[in-house]
Amino acid sequence: MPVVEKRQLLSAEEIGRTLSRLAHEIVENSGGAKDLALIGVRRRGVPLAERLAKQIRSSANVEVPVGTLDITLYRDDLSQVGSHPVVQSTQIDFPVDNRDLVIVDDVLYTGRTIRAAMNGLFDLGRPRRIQLCVLIDRGHRELPVEATFIGRKVQTSDTEIVEVRLREVDAEERVMLVDRVP
Amino acid sequence: MLLIKNGRVLDPATKTDAALDVLIDGDRISKVGSNIEASGAEILDARGLIVAPGFIDLHCHLREPGGEMSETIETGTKSAARGGFTAVCCMPNTQPVNDNAAVTRSIVERAAAVGAVRVWPIGAVSKSSKGESLAEISAMKAAGIVAVSDDGKPVATARLMRQVMDYCTPLGLPVIDHCEDPSLFAGGVMREGPHSLKLGLQGIPAASESICVGRDIEMALLTGARLHIAHMSANASLAYVRAAKRSGLRVTCEVTPHHFTLTDEDVRYDTSYKMNPPLASRADRDALVSGLADGSVDCIATDHAPHHTASKDVEFDRAPFGILGFETALALGLSELVHPGKLSLTRLVELFATGPARILGMERKLAAGEPADVTIFSADHEWTYRAADSPSKSRNTPFDGRTFRGAPMATVVAGRVVYLR
Amino acid sequence: MLRLSHLLGTENLSAEQVSFILDQAKPFQEFQRHPLKKLATLRGKTVAIAFFETSTRTRISFTTAASRLGADTMALQAESSSLKKGESLIDTVRTLEAMRPDGIVIRHASSGAPEFVAQRLEIPVLNAGDGTHEHPTQALLDALTIRDRKGALEGLNVTILGDILHSRVARSNIHLLSKFGVKITLCGPAMWAPRELEKLAPGIRVTHCLEEGVAGADVVMVLRVQTERINEPAIPPDEYIAQFQLTPARIKLAKPDALVMHPGPIVRGLEIDSAVADGPQSCVLEQVTNGLAIRMALLYHLLGGAPADAPHPAKDRSNASD
Numbered sequence: 001m002p003v004v005e006k007r008q009l010l011s012a013e014e015i016g017r018t019l020s021r022l023a024h025e026i027v028e029n030s031g032g033a034k035d036l037a038l039i040g041v042r043r044r045g046v047p048l049a050e051r052l053a054k055q056i057r058s059s060a061n062v063e064v065p066v067g068t069l070d071i072t073l074y075r076d077d078l079s080q081v082g083s084h085p086v087v088q089s090t091q092i093d094f095p096v097d098n099r100d101l102v103i104v105d106d107v108l109y110t111g112r113t114i115r116a117a118m119n120g121l122f123d124l125g126r127p128r129r130i131q132l133c134v135l136i137d138r139g140h141r142e143l144p145v146e147a148t149f150i151g152r153k154v155q156t157s158d159t160e161i162v163e164v165r166l167r168e169v170d171a172e173e174r175v176m177l178v179d180r181v182p
Numbered sequence: 183m184l185l186i187k188n189g190r191v192l193d194p195a196t197k198t199d200a201a202l203d204v205l206i207d208g209d210r211i212s213k214v215g216s217n218i219e220a221s222g223a224e225i226l227d228a229r230g231l232i233v234a235p236g237f238i239d240l241h242c243h244l245r246e247p248g249g250e251m252s253e254t255i256e257t258g259t260k261s262a263a264r265g266g267f268t269a270v271c272c273m274p275n276t277q278p279v280n281d282n283a284a285v286t287r288s289i290v291e292r293a294a295a296v297g298a299v300r301v302w303p304i305g306a307v308s309k310s311s312k313g314e315s316l317a318e319i320s321a322m323k324a325a326g327i328v329a330v331s332d333d334g335k336p337v338a339t340a341r342l343m344r345q346v347m348d349y350c351t352p353l354g355l356p357v358i359d360h361c362e363d364p365s366l367f368a369g370g371v372m373r374e375g376p377h378s379l380k381l382g383l384q385g386i387p388a389a390s391e392s393i394c395v396g397r398d399i400e401m402a403l404l405t406g407a408r409l410h411i412a413h414m415s416a417n418a419s420l421a422y423v424r425a426a427k428r429s430g431l432r433v434t435c436e437v438t439p440h441h442f443t444l445t446d447e448d449v450r451y452d453t454s455y456k457m458n459p460p461l462a463s464r465a466d467r468d469a470l471v472s473g474l475a476d477g478s479v480d481c482i483a484t485d486h487a488p489h490h491t492a493s494k495d496v497e498f499d500r501a502p503f504g505i506l507g508f509e510t511a512l513a514l515g516l517s518e519l520v521h522p523g524k525l526s527l528t529r530l531v532e533l534f535a536t537g538p539a540r541i542l543g544m545e546r547k548l549a550a551g552e553p554a555d556v557t558i559f560s561a562d563h564e565w566t567y568r569a570a571d572s573p574s575k576s577r578n579t580p581f582d583g584r585t586f587r588g589a590p591m592a593t594v595v596a597g598r599v600v601y602l603r
Numbered sequence: 604m605l606r607l608s609h610l611l612g613t614e615n616l617s618a619e620q621v622s623f624i625l626d627q628a629k630p631f632q633e634f635q636r637h638p639l640k641k642l643a644t645l646r647g648k649t650v651a652i653a654f655f656e657t658s659t660r661t662r663i664s665f666t667t668a669a670s671r672l673g674a675d676t677m678a679l680q681a682e683s684s685s686l687k688k689g690e691s692l693i694d695t696v697r698t699l700e701a702m703r704p705d706g707i708v709i710r711h712a713s714s715g716a717p718e719f720v721a722q723r724l725e726i727p728v729l730n731a732g733d734g735t736h737e738h739p740t741q742a743l744l745d746a747l748t749i750r751d752r753k754g755a756l757e758g759l760n761v762t763i764l765g766d767i768l769h770s771r772v773a774r775s776n777i778h779l780l781s782k783f784g785v786k787i788t789l790c791g792p793a794m795w796a797p798r799e800l801e802k803l804a805p806g807i808r809v810t811h812c813l814e815e816g817v818a819g820a821d822v823v824m825v826l827r828v829q830t831e832r833i834n835e836p837a838i839p840p841d842e843y844i845a846q847f848q849l850t851p852a853r854i855k856l857a858k859p860d861a862l863v864m865h866p867g868p869i870v871r872g873l874e875i876d877s878a879v880a881d882g883p884q885s886c887v888l889e890q891v892t893n894g895l896a897i898r899m900a901l902l903y904h905l906l907g908g909a910p911a912d913a914p915h916p917a918k919d920r921s922n923a924s925d
Contacts, residue, residue: 073644073903083606084907087630087900107875123639376802380614382714382736382771451715497692497713499734 002181003161009136009154010175016164018151019048022133023055025149028099035128041105041117042046042070042083042088047168048135049104069093069154074116096125096129102149111145136175138162183207184597188227188560193235194532195547199213203450204233206554209596214548226556226599229593234531236268236536236555239508240436241333241358241412241483243272244568247288247462252576253488258298258508260573263601265508266534269300270486271542274311281306281317287327298458298600299593300555302328302542302592305337305572306356307346313338316346318557323353328542331375333412336394343398348408354543356434360537361394362459371499373446374459379599383498384559388466392418393461395562402433410541411435415459417469432434434541436483437470439507439514444580449550451502453494454580457487467551471518475525476534479570481537484511506579510567514581520561527561542601554597563589563603609721609728611617611899619810621779621838623819623898624671625747630713631896631903632747633672634913645674648906651704653679653695654731655711660867660891661731661740663706674906677704696720706906709733714771727905735769738902741866742775742893749822751893752862756783760837761858762816764849765791765826765874766795772866773826774803790840791847792825813847820857824864825849828874850876895900 010018019032030036033056040049046068070088078084103117114132121127133149137155156162161179167173184206191202191214203218204211211455237263245253255272261269274280280289286303293301305327306317311334317332330350337343337359347357367390372378374385388566395411399422403411411423414435414458426433440457445464449455473479487504514533535557539546548556569582593601607620608652616624650669654662660858661680669676679699681690690698692711696719699707708728709717721728732738750756754913760781767773767789780787781804789796789809810816817823828843829889854863865876880887904914 055668069863073642075644078644078907081646081907084904087627087903088634089630091633119643123637123641125638376799378798379768379797380773380774380803382734384735451718496695497711497719498715499713500692 003041003178006160006177006179006182008174008176009129009162012173013171015135015175017083019051020055020136022151023052023059024148026052026102026133027056027060027062028149032064033060033064035098035100036062037065037067037094037099037101039067039069039092039101039103039117039121041103041113042068044164044166044169045103045105047166048106052104052133065094066093068166069117069120071113071116071120071155074119076112076116092124098126098128101130102133103130104133106135106166108132108137108145108147108169109140111141111143114145115143116181135164136162183220183223184554184594184599185223186226186228186233186556186558186594187218189231189233190529191233192531192549193548194528194536195235195545196549198548199528202233204548204556206556206594206597207573208553211550211554213488213550221525225556226592228254228592230562231329231560232299232527232559233548234557234559235535235548236553236593236595237266237512237534237557238542238546239267239484239486239511239540240410240485240541241438242259242270242272242337242507243275243504244272245276245488246292247285248331252490252493253574255292255301256298257573257575258486259293259296259298259301261506261508263298263593263595264573264590265297265510266512266557266559266593266601267508268557268593269302269403271302271304271328273304273331274306275335278304280322280327281309281311282303283318283321283325286322286394287326290326290504292335294581299595302326302330302334302461304331305583306330307332307337308342308356311332311335313342316349319349319355320353323355326342327355329358330359330580331358331412336360336362336364336584337398340397340401343401344405347401347405347409351407356410356541356543358410358412359394359398360412361391361392361398362392363388366390366393371456371460372449373462375463377446377449381451383449386417386460388418388458391416392422393407395419395422399423399431402426402431403429406432408432409434413438413441413459413483414470414479415441415462415466418480420469420473422495427478436481437479438472438483438485439511440473440505440580442467442470443514443518448580451498452496452580453496454505454578454582456498456501456503457505458503471524472517475529478542479533480558482511482533483538484508487539488574490576491578491579491596492579502579506569506572506576507573508574509572510579510584510586511568512590513586513588516561517586521587554594556594557590557593558592559588559590561588563587565589607905609717610720610739610905611728611730612740613739614737616739616779616782618782619745620806621743621782624722624743624897625750626902627900628743628747628893629895631864632893634899635892635895640671641673641758642671643673643674644903645906647667648674648705649677649703650674650698650902650906651677651702652698653707653709655681655709655716656732658710658732659796661710662890662897663731664894665731665898668895668912671903672899674705674902677702677781690892691722692719694717699733700724706902729901729905732771735771735774737778738776739773739775740894740897741772742779744823744890744897745776745780746868746898747893748864748890749862749891752886753821756780756781756785758784759821760786760788760819761822761824762790762820763824763826764790764816764847767791767800768795768797768825769829769832769855776824777804777807787815806881806902807823815854816857816893817853817856820861822862822864823849823854824866825875827866827868827870844873848874849879849883851878854879863913867891870925872908897912
């Protein structure tokens with residue numbers, strides 16, 4: 001799909017600082033990180049969750065487990081998609097019951113991905129609490145979903161796309177706002 | 183009067199291959215010569231076409247009486263006429279089986295009333311073709327049969343084969359056998375080989391046919407009878423027949439167009455490729471083609487076996503054996519044998535006319551006084567075979583939609599034009 | 604993407620397609636460990652389970668797979684052997700069509716029946732075993748089991764032991780494994796392991812001697828044995844046991860870490876000794892679990908949503924997780 005860049009939202013440095021701040025907020029909010037665990041939503045939520053865990057380890061000296069969650073099987077739009085997308089694995093090596101979970105994703109938009117992620121987590125057990133941490137909240141919610149930990153709130157229009165590039169997945173590290181070329 | 187003008191007369195019996203006209207008066211040929219003039223005669227312009235003695239199909243199934251859902255004498259003979267055949271020999275596995283004079287007469291009478299071409303019935307060897315006691319063969323002969331067979335099945339035992347051979351020799355009737363060993367055949371649906379293994383379909387080894395051919399030839403040796411091997415499909419069978427001919431036995435054989443065209447590799451799960459004997463290996467097919475060329479094989483016969491669509495539209499295991507044959511026989515002969523240079527046009531006409539006649543103890547030629555049965559065909563006309571256009575009631579053919587170069591153009595039986603393209 | 608409208612056999616799958624299916628089975632293997640084994644992924648879809656041959660295990664496996672994906676099932680069971688002449692297959696197909704399922708899983712006694720059905724229906728057809736032709740999901744679950752235990756399929760020595768001639772499981776495994784350069788040995792009595800089987804695919808050898816067949820194998824797949832067959836003289840069971848039963852002594856001829864596999868149901872004391880069937884090398888139960896994962900992965904992909912030209916909503920939802 002051809003796109004044209006409108007403006008940069010976060011530089012590499014800004015991403016780093018934002019994650020640092022989010023890591024602190026998560027630890028504070030959790031009251032000691034007891035039973036805390038991070039769940040990275042595939043694809044880019046995963047490196048973000050891993051970086052947050054690393055930050056928490058070095059600043060608060062607490063080991064917070066990280067799980068990865070693939071939401072493909074929980075999507076609500078499969079019957080409209082051309083053909084079923086490839087399923088990736090979900091890897092959560094710790095029990096979910098009674099945990100204080102923070103779902104980590106790159107962009108919060110309609111909220112449907114997070115609903116699917118919650119369905120996936122409930123299949124595994126009964127967490128004590130689920131909260132959401134996102135790098136960018138771009139508005140336009142279609143479901144009643146809100147994030148507790150937000151990197152940056154951005155006003156966007158429907159034709160715009162927020163592109164997140166992370167070095168673990170892409171060749172570069174930044175967040176841009178782009179527009180679809182008609 | 184009918185005058186066939188400007189054609190190339192190709193008659194192996196009289197060793198003729200020349201631009202000649204044929205004049206027909208009533209149901210007989212009155213003259214064959216150059217530039218015949220005949221005022222008042224209907225003209226059939228055979229420019230660019232071959233004019234041959236009327237083709238005879240030694241092996242077909244017309245299904246009447248009893249199987250009229252799949253074909254009748256009327257629809258079958260119309261299809262035969264479209265294929266260029268002037269006479270067909272129908273097998274006795276009808277319901278009831280043609281094992282007595284009454285059934286034979288009913289077939290003959292029906293054919294006289296509605297048949298487009300001549301119908302020469304073949305009577306059963308045994309009562310109901312059960313293989314237990316002889317059928318009323320001499321009575322059937324008087325009613326019009328030209329040979330005997332238990333086709334659909336082999337003659338049940340060597341002893342029965344010997345008995346029927348002895349019985350038929352003074353009657354002048356050839357014994358035609360559908361060669362198969364029941365214990366090797368049992369449950370089989372296609373030729374045994376790498377292909378049947380892959381498809382998971384039960385296979386029938388070639389030996390099923392050749393064992394029975396060998397048995398029949400031994401009985402022919404014992405009795406001196408005339409034996410004709412129906413729809414021969416295996417190289418091993420051909421080897422037995424060649425040896426028998428070399429020893430002077432009166433053994434003849436036929437090959438169907440599908441057996442000199444297709445092989446077991448063509449079988450997938452389409453029941454249009456299911457027949458008995460099944461499509462054989464490439465080596466068999468190639469051997470049969472050589473046999474057709476060198477004279478070891480005496481004639482081509484179609485084994486036209488109509489089955490109405492619903493009965494064939496089932497799983498491969500369940501489908502009845504058999505495919506149509508009349509309308510594609512000549513075209514396949516031309517495309518698989520003549521055009522690639524495997525045999526000559528003259529030899530092809532022998533295989534379709536002169537050969538079958540000799541097996542039945544008669545002659546087929548284009549000469550004054552002979553019956554006016556003429557097959558006129560083109561060796562080049564391009565056309566596409568569409569089963570849906572056939573007068574047959576059935577559609578079970580693997581050749582639907584196939585284009586050919588060469589086709590029957592007109593068929594004359596007893597002086598009447600029964601088919602014109 | 605799988606790009607397959609039906610799964611009729613393994614013969615016509617590419618090695619890439621096979622690997623894709625095995626890879627896609629992994630999340631579904633993982634799923635079997637969830638406390639709550641129920642997804643809504645195929646909710647609203649119906650899968651017709653049409654079994655024309657009795658089978659409990661495969662039928663239950665497919666039904667459970669569909670059910671765990673959230674689909675509904677429509678069970679159709681009809682006896683259709685050459686002895687019983689029920690409703691014709693084409694009428695059954697038309698009846699099914701009228702009930703509008705989204706996919707059909709079919710097991711039939713006639714080779715070629717699933718292809719027959721696939722040619723006449725617009726919906727995906729999954730072959731659960733046709734005659735002696737193919738049983739593709741069995742071969743796929745076998746391959747998954749082997750790959751999980753051995754790391755990869757390439758270069759392994761796999762021996763298939765028993766009545767190869769009448770086995771659709773053998774054929775599907777032969778077609779699949781040969782795509783990965785597996786050295787396949789087919790071992791059984793001569794009348795059930797004709798030499799012509801060597802032509803089925805590259806890398807096959809046939810032997811009628813059990814010791815030779817099992818020697819050095821990485822995997823021994825034991826097939827079910829039917830000593831009584833229609834149209835054929837029977838082999839006395841004791842003869843079969845003496846020559847071909849997989850016993851503890853005989854399995855020692857294979858590699859020490861060789862896998863023992865069986866498609867089930869096992870007849871203990873006939874084709875395999877109980878000690879081997881229950882022994883440490885046996886993967887029989889894993890095969891069953893993997894069967895569920897494979898069948899879920901296949902149903903998930905084959906019943907995949909709208910026709911190819913449907914608009915991709917990701918174009919409208921520009922930040923769909925990828």
